[in-house]
Amino acid sequence: MSDLDIEKKPSVKPASSENASGADDNDAMKLAEMGYTQDLQRNFSVLSLIGIAFCMSNSWFGISASLITGISSGGTVLLVYGLIWISFVSLCVGTSLSELASAMPNAGGQYFWASQLAPPKYARFASYFTGWFGYAGAIFACASVALSLAQGVIGMWKLGHPDFVIEAWHTVVVYQLINFFCYLFNCWGKTLPLVAKGTLYISLVSFFVILIAVPACASSHQSGHYVFAQFVNSTGWKSDGMAFIVGLINPNWIFACLDSATHMAEEVPQPERNIPIAILATVGIGFTTSWFYCISMFFSLKDLNKLINSATEVPILELYYQALNNKAGAIVLETLLIVTGMGCLIACHTWQSRLVWSFARDRGVPGHQWISQVNKTLDVPLMSHNVSCFIVGVLGLLYLGSSTAFNSMVTACITLLYISYTTPILCLWYRGRNNIRHGPFWLGTWGLAANIVTLLWTVFCLVMYSFPSTMPVTTGNMNYVCAVYGVVVFVLLTDWFARARREYKGVQESQGEGVLLNQPHCH
Incomplete structure (x- = not known):
């Protein structure tokens, strides 16, 4: 579809190539109505999108x-019950995103929806604000995944070499190598669907191997009371409730990137149907695999204190070692986990590059004239990919200054993305949920309830996830996420006043208000 010539006019229909299907033509025509050309091929099936x-x-x-951020905040109880709650919240978040993606499928995702739904006077800034927060959240998500992989690799080396002393620079070097290695997989567009399917299969196979091997090899197993009812607070917080709340960052992180499929809207056929399927399938598969995985691992746990204070600084590796009582076996299982995590990082790179590429089309970032380009030979937005991975590499250097940088990255990933989700939801309420063209996925009253849960949980996370995970607070274990917010807002406002308030076009300018709204001025 890359050879389609679509003018930015709602009335112009795209010319079909000989091999283009009617569905592809229809998708391209809908994209033209939004004011965009079909620059990327729709190579992704619903399975590869999932x-x-x-x-x-x-x-x-x-x-x-x-696990390092949560296991001390309640032990097994935190994960067993925290996952159930976070999965419910994520179902509400996923439902809210799916409704919007079905009504307005566009690679811009949240910032596009905000531009369409916000009051006209504030639409440009609301869209710009949302785009920046979404992109910042994506960058921190990539950084947190890369850092967790680096810690896993260093932990394996430590397990095999007990005399080795872990230093921050070791982790940073491995972080950079992993970030670069995974960067390479997003440099060729035609292979990405195969990579996506392959990493999905690797993840599921690794999951079942570890799920079976750990409890089967464990010499003893914990009681049901220990797994489901024994609360362990090793955080230093006097309140168990507070310890539990700050520990929820652990299960919350795994569902932080639910908007990822929305940014592939221009690379999958019938996105108004397939994107909601991908989002909700992610929640369903995610809860099922993670909850049963936790149950299996925790029944095989021998010593929680050793897990929390492991010399490897990787609790799950210590758990594997306790269960198998064999270093080589534990390293093999951790290797499966690392390979799975690399698939996660590759997908994160895809997500962040598509997000900033679409944002750059509307001049939302400095250097947009280069970042918005698509490499026709490779069929990827290569420049946006390069820039994003470079920023992720720079963020890795923060670990040299704080051993709790991972916690702050995880928290920023969660909260910044939630803010980018809630902005278009609030704008939707301003317009009126029944005053927009509904897509095939629309849940009416249930969708409204999902919106409310999403908004309330965002406010809760902004406040409670800003507290330190352990007490007493020192410069080394401080939660620096508030500083992260400050930096993001500073960059955003500086760019807005220096450039974007003149250059950022906003979607409504390019297509005319009302293309997607039935009654744009109704409340």
Whole structure:
């Protein structure tokens, strides 16, 4: 579809190539009505789209990788029950995103919806604000995944070499190598669907191997009371409730990237139907795999204190070692986890590059004239991919200054993305949920309830996830996420006043208000 010539006019129909299907023509025509040309080929099937979306959250990997942030905040109880609650919240978030994606399928996702739905006077800034917060959240998501992988690799080396002393620069070097290695997979567009499917299969195979091997090899198993009822607070917080709340960052992280499929709207046929399928399938598969994985692992746990204070600094690796009582076996299982995580990072790179590429089309970032380009030979927005991965590499250097940088990255990933989700939801309420053209996926009153849960949970996370995960607070374990917010807002406002308030065109300018709204001025 890359040879389609679509003018930015709602009335112009795209010319069909000989091999283009009627569905592809219809998708391109809808995109033209939004004011955009079909620059990328629609190579992704619904299965490969689910592969991208699931591999990005990769819930059972996420639980393993972020266990260091949550296991001391309630032990097994935090994950067993926290996952149920977070999955419910994520279902509401996914429903809210699916309704909007079905009504307005566009690679811009949240910032496009905000531009369409916000009051006309504030639409440009609301869209710009949303785009920046979404992109910042995506960048921190990539950084947190890369850092968790680096910690896993260093942990394996430590397990095999007990005399090795882990230093921050070791982790940073491995972080950069992993980030670059995964960068390469997004440099060729035609192979991405195969990579997405392959990483999905690798994740599921690794999941079943570990799910079976760990409890089967464990010499003893914990009681049901220990797994489901024994609360362990090792955070230093006097309140168990507070410890539980700050520990929810662990299960929340695995569902932080639910918007990923929305940014593939211009690379999948019938996005108004397939994107909601991918989003909700991610939540369903994510909860099922992560919850049963946690149950299996925790029944095989021998010593929680050793897990929390592991010399490897990788709790899940310590759990594997306790269960198998064999270093080589534990390293093999951790390797499966690392390979799965690399699939997650590859998917994150795809997500962040598509997000900033679409944003750059509307001049939302400095250097938009280059970042918005698509490499026709490789069929990828290569410049946006290069820029995003470079920023992720720079963020990795923060670990040199703070050993709790991972916690702040995880928190920023969660909250910044939630803000980008709630902005178009609030704008939708301003317009009126029944005053827009509904897509095939629309749940009416249930959708409204999902919106409310999403908004309330966003406010809760903004406040509660800003607290430190452990007490007493020192410069080394401080939660620096508030500083992250400050930096993002500073960059956003500086760019807005220096450039974007003149250059950022906003979607409504390019297509005329009312293309997607039945009654644009109704409340």
